[in-house]
Amino acid sequence: GQNIDQPTEMTATEGAIVQINCTYQTSGFNGLFWYQQHAGEAPTFLSYNVLDGLEEKGRFSSFLSRSKGYSYLLLKELQMKDSASYLCAVSHTGGFKTIFGAGTRLFVKA
Amino acid sequence: EAQVTQNPRYLITVTGKKLTVTCSQNMNHEYMSWYRQDPGLGLRQIYYSMNVEVTDKGDVPEGYKVSRKEKRNFPLILESPSPNQTSLYFCASRDTGGSYGYTFGSGTRLTVV
Numbered sequence: 001g002q003n004i005d006q007p008t009e010m011t012a013t014e015g016a017i018v019q020i021n022c023t024y025q026t027s028g029f030n031g032l033f034w035y036q037q038h039a040g041e042a043p044t045f046l047s048y049n050v051l052d053g054l055e056e057k058g059r060f061s062s063f064l065s066r067s068k069g070y071s072y073l074l075l076k077e078l079q080m081k082d083s084a085s086y087l088c089a090v091s092h093t094g095g096f097k098t099i100f101g102a103g104t105r106l107f108v109k110a
Numbered sequence: 111e112a113q114v115t116q117n118p119r120y121l122i123t124v125t126g127k128k129l130t131v132t133c134s135q136n137m138n139h140e141y142m143s144w145y146r147q148d149p150g151l152g153l154r155q156i157y158y159s160m161n162v163e164v165t166d167k168g169d170v171p172e173g174y175k176v177s178r179k180e181k182r183n184f185p186l187i188l189e190s191p192s193p194n195q196t197s198l199y200f201c202a203s204r205d206t207g208g209s210y211g212y213t214f215g216s217g218t219r220l221t222v223v
Contacts, residue, residue: 031209033211033212035211035212041216041217042200042214042215042216042217043153043200043212043214044214045210045211045212045213046211048209048210048211050209087152087153089153096141096158096160096166097155097158097168098143098155098212099155099169100145100152100153100154101152102150102151102152103152
């Protein structure tokens, strides 16, 4: 079957580092995406991993372990504007079917 | 500006009255998709299209139809809406390279009474 799990909510402090985990079970893996979604808005693309390892993009990094079915999104130097939902999504072979997790709501406090 | 445009943004309708949500993209993307988003369930794929005249079912296609007659447009049709189709709908497009993420439209909040 197909399943993506991520924590429902997390809280972190401005300036700190937070790691949002995602575990998945799927057939025909073709890559893992992370999206950011502010309340009332559309999701926006953050990162893509298809090979094991860490991809860094400014304050955001994403890690993938295909053998463990595990990914995380690392946010450094947290800012208040980082308060949002973070969606983990897995693409199937061929890249046409993409399954999303329910999302992790991150609250950044002063 | 590169974007995906959905209309309408908000719609309240009655059970059984056919409706269409339009979606258009100006990035020449081959791949387009419709999702619905419900609290606690996340985004669920309704239909997707790999190119003109090529569509396939996602995970929750019941009660929906789509068409892809032109590359830029991918309308979502609800022939006989029911209250369980009350949801937030997103259209999305992306390029066919695997590393490209979706560009999403602004969303359509549909209420069926």
